[in-house]
Amino acid sequence: MLRIAVPNKGALSEGATDMLTEAGYRQRRSSRDLQSVDAANGVEFFYLRPGDIATYVASGDLDLGITGRDLAVNSGAEVEEVLALGFGRSTFRYAARPGEVDDVAGLDGKRIATSYPGVVRRDLEQHGVKTEIVKLAGAVENAIALGVADAIADVVETGTTLKQAGLAVFGDPIMHSEAVLVRKGGNPGNGATEQLLRRLRGVLVARSYVMLAYDVRAELLESAVELTPGIESPTVSPLHREGWVAVQSMTERADLHRVMDALYELGARGILASNIDACRL
Ligand SMILES: Nc1ncnc2c1ncn2[C@@H]1O[C@H](COP(=O)(O)OP(=O)(O)OP(=O)(O)O)[C@@H](O)[C@H]1O
Ligand SMILES: O=P(O)(O)OC[C@H]1O[C@H](OP(=O)(O)OP(=O)(O)O)[C@H](O)[C@@H]1O
Numbered sequence: 001m002l003r004i005a006v007p008n009k010g011a012l013s014e015g016a017t018d019m020l021t022e023a024g025y026r027q028r029r030s031s032r033d034l035q036s037v038d039a040a041n042g043v044e045f046f047y048l049r050p051g052d053i054a055t056y057v058a059s060g061d062l063d064l065g066i067t068g069r070d071l072a073v074n075s076g077a078e079v080e081e082v083l084a085l086g087f088g089r090s091t092f093r094y095a096a097r098p099g100e101v102d103d104v105a106g107l108d109g110k111r112i113a114t115s116y117p118g119v120v121r122r123d124l125e126q127h128g129v130k131t132e133i134v135k136l137a138g139a140v141e142n143a144i145a146l147g148v149a150d151a152i153a154d155v156v157e158t159g160t161t162l163k164q165a166g167l168a169v170f171g172d173p174i175m176h177s178e179a180v181l182v183r184k185g186g187n188p189g190n191g192a193t194e195q196l197l198r199r200l201r202g203v204l205v206a207r208s209y210v211m212l213a214y215d216v217r218a219e220l221l222e223s224a225v226e227l228t229p230g231i232e233s234p235t236v237s238p239l240h241r242e243g244w245v246a247v248q249s250m251t252e253r254a255d256l257h258r259v260m261d262a263l264y265e266l267g268a269r270g271i272l273a274s275n276i277d278a279c280r281l
């Protein structure tokens, strides 16, 4: 059985469970279950604190895990990123009261509060800056007002929490994070791992592409195909109506309406977009 770690709660939990469900894996019935078996697919899932997942995977007890890139770096565990999963995106940033600290060099000799000391220590070493790191479990944005730190380093998603606390970011983002699939460094994948990866890649593609179908006059086909090159190559079939062809092509969702408008202006008609439920490429 393949043994996979999944966040049991927090910002990545729902996204991870949704993605595994879309990939055809049976997930736990209740959010309190700490383990579940999908016998049909030969996979056992362990629901763990997201910050602990890289540690379990690096120890070799579990084959793979879903965690945040920032959490994996913070743990210091020797895991390698196998696949970026496209959800749980955030940046990790320094912040302080506006005007009090303007750049990372200005942190020298100051106190900095964070829940991610591993990430912060690594970044400060790279900058050659010496600070006192104050480790907090959460609600880090309060640390400055309450007098335990001069600056903070924390996850920023929308920026709402920082704004409410009257803090402003400074310096470049320390890192960009999203949910990632990790395995023990140097561990070669096997057949079961490859199948899981194919399924997860299928979910990523199904989420980011739509299937576009349209009819176009044969002499306009080359211009139409330039707009819809697809992943391999579009499918072109004859129409009963003389001089026309039907085209089918996978198109990036983010680009969809621009492409549909351009196809219409070119003379294509019957332009239909449909969701892809699942795929293997
Ligand atoms: N708004 C957000 N708040 C916290 N983490 C987020 C957010 N958006 C994305 N993430 C990512 O989720 C992961 C943190 O998940 P985690 O479950 O530890 O945080 P949490 O939801 O704040 O839970 P807790 O505070 O109970 O530890 C990190 O990889 C982080 O980058
Ligand atoms: O940029 P935003 O969209 O405001 O999101 C970022 C905030 O969300 C998280 O806090 P969470 O709610 O998890 O509380 P915590 O600090 O106790 O972990 C994170 O630690 C930031 O404080």
Ligand SMILES: [Mg+2]
Residues within 6 Å of the ligand: 138
């Ligand atoms: Mg949190």
